[in-house]
Amino acid sequence: SKTGLILGIESSCDETAAAVVRAGSEALSNVVASQMSLHANYGGVVPELASREHLRNIVPVVREAMSRANVTFADLDAVAVTEGPGLAGALLVGITYAKALTLGLDKPLISVNHLEGHIHAVLMETRERSESPLELPLLALVVSGGHTHLYLATHQQGSETWTYRNVGRTVDDAAGEAYDKVAKLLGLGYPGGPWIDALAPHGNPRAVPFTFAEIKHRAPRPGITNKKAPANTEGPHFDFSFSGIKTAVLRYVETHNMRDTIESRRAALAADPTLTPKSEAVTKLCDQQTLDLIASFQYAVVGNLQRQTFAAAEAFGAHSIVVSGGVAANTELRRRLQAEADRRNLPIAFPSLALSTDNAAMIAAAAWPKLIAQNFASEDLGATPQLRL
Numbered sequence: 001s002k003t004g005l006i007l008g009i010e011s012s013c014d015e016t017a018a019a020v021v022r023a024g025s026e027a028l029s030n031v032v033a034s035q036m037s038l039h040a041n042y043g044g045v046v047p048e049l050a051s052r053e054h055l056r057n058i059v060p061v062v063r064e065a066m067s068r069a070n071v072t073f074a075d076l077d078a079v080a081v082t083e084g085p086g087l088a089g090a091l092l093v094g095i096t097y098a099k100a101l102t103l104g105l106d107k108p109l110i111s112v113n114h115l116e117g118h119i120h121a122v123l124m125e126t127r128e129r130s131e132s133p134l135e136l137p138l139l140a141l142v143v144s145g146g147h148t149h150l151y152l153a154t155h156q157q158g159s160e161t162w163t164y165r166n167v168g169r170t171v172d173d174a175a176g177e178a179y180d181k182v183a184k185l186l187g188l189g190y191p192g193g194p195w196i197d198a199l200a201p202h203g204n205p206r207a208v209p210f211t212f213a214e215i216k217h218r219a220p221r222p223g224i225t226n227k228k229a230p231a232n233t234e235g236p237h238f239d240f241s242f243s244g245i246k247t248a249v250l251r252y253v254e255t256h257n258m259r260d261t262i263e264s265r266r267a268a269l270a271a272d273p274t275l276t277p278k279s280e281a282v283t284k285l286c287d288q289q290t291l292d293l294i295a296s297f298q299y300a301v302v303g304n305l306q307r308q309t310f311a312a313a314e315a316f317g318a319h320s321i322v323v324s325g326g327v328a329a330n331t332e333l334r335r336r337l338q339a340e341a342d343r344r345n346l347p348i349a350f351p352s353l354a355l356s357t358d359n360a361a362m363i364a365a366a367a368w369p370k371l372i373a374q375n376f377a378s379e380d381l382g383a384t385p386q387l388r389l
């Protein structure tokens, strides 16, 4: 069959996801079973619980994806699955299921790097909208709860095989992790990104002087390869650091005696589980000082992402920019990156909100060039929790 139907499966973290995508460009279905509310009680993902939930969800989620796409297993050209990076036990659920399925169906198995998947979420949607392809090389900012990476990505003319060069990464926390930790510290819900996103516009981003210097002094300067960088990396490296700002927020909270208001906010949220970041009443949970702190935190984090992304784009002569991962859903990040890209006349693309966070359509989309190249996984594919791109 030449239709290029790929079933994608993703289980690297706290979402069990399956999707059917045609030719890397049209999502026929995209099903995500989120465990968010389960892990919310713990303020973070609990690996053992995640594996158990994936086991519970994988069969119904795949069935749902197949039935919504209105295709049968026999119609598939391949099954693609996330190999890593992620939680070992969680990854194994998807991998074991995909292996069994392809073995039974006698269809090819394709392994996909989760980070490559995030990049292809954007490429898939550009094709879906029949837009002209983004000009290469493209600079991809993959920014989520577990990752903050910059990649220079390209493929040779006529070849479907993409290559990725890591040109930046966080030296400590991921950006989404900083959002989550600061939100938790301020008594807001989990995951923290959407709460801070919703509250920040009500505060003054210049109220608390988290100057860029506060986080910058921890980040190695471009040109100095840090020890966490991949060995094969040459040239400048545009690293991020987000743990300094987190500590600065903690210090601010302590020196400004904000503990009581934080505890009462935590209690108010616990008492009313219907409150979401989108609720009207949500700003009433915060006094102006807290709103200013939230706005200032976000201003510094987005500034850090913006500065390094455009510095890298310029240093490597990128012809377009792709932003993906959970934090790519952030309103302020989108606004500021779009504005600077427009000023520089550089095309920039973001995924739709649904494809910003973890999903399996992006895994099936990233597998499409591999199907063309007949780049298949072996039968002994295992989970690679620290897989690099």
Ligand code: KG4
Binding pocket: 013, 143, 144, 145, 146, 147, 175, 176, 177, 179, 180, 191, 192, 193, 194, 197, 325, 326, 327, 328, 329, 330, 331, 356, 357, 358
């Ligand atoms: O890509 P993702 O779903 O999972 C990982 O691979 O980590 O990203 C989840 C992360 C969380 O840290 C969450 O707080 C963050 O993305 N996030 C946001 C927003 N929506 C989700 N951060 C900032 N603003 C948002 N609107």
Ligand code: ZN
Binding pocket: 114, 118, 144, 325, 326, 357, 358
């Ligand atoms: Zn992700």
